[in-house]
Amino acid sequence: MNQIRRTSNLAIVSLVCGVLGWTLAPFLGSIIAVITGHMARAEIRRSAGTLDGDGLAVAGLVLGWLAVGLTLVGIFIVFAFLGGLAWLAALNS
Template identity: 60%
Template sequence: MNGVVRQNSSLAIISLVTGILGWTLLPFLGSIVAIVTGHIARKEIRQDPTLGGDSLALVGLVLGWVAVAGAVLAILAFILFFGGLAWLGTR
């Protein structure tokens, strides 16, 4: 069986790794890097058919966007909660 071995895009691997780091050690910075490198990697993979790793880039993108959305929702909940407490304190 002579199959063509496709090399994974290094940006796709970076996107996946930083997406995981965005959930563990580097919460916001890792997520932003995962999103940026994931988009660049998917573009690079579409343009060069010899590159693989689209699923790695996609997982990195999903991890990054979910972490950013969670952070935005947490900030919103924090503001609404303490804003409500402040409003109740002025009554």
């Protein structure tokens, strides 16, 4: 007899927040997507086959980590640019 597998709510939250991290709530959505994605994958592993949604959780994790990584790279570029401007200003004074 086939057992009905339901989708993990945390996996759904992870995917939705991962998309929100790229649209309406850039940093907060990404952080929530990463946290709930890891929680969902752990929940799915512990469920002994009764929960589904690992792909949703992985998609949320990928979207979340990409947004966090690009945000950090962007912050680094801004500081490097501003540091270069400060260095040029110090040379010219």
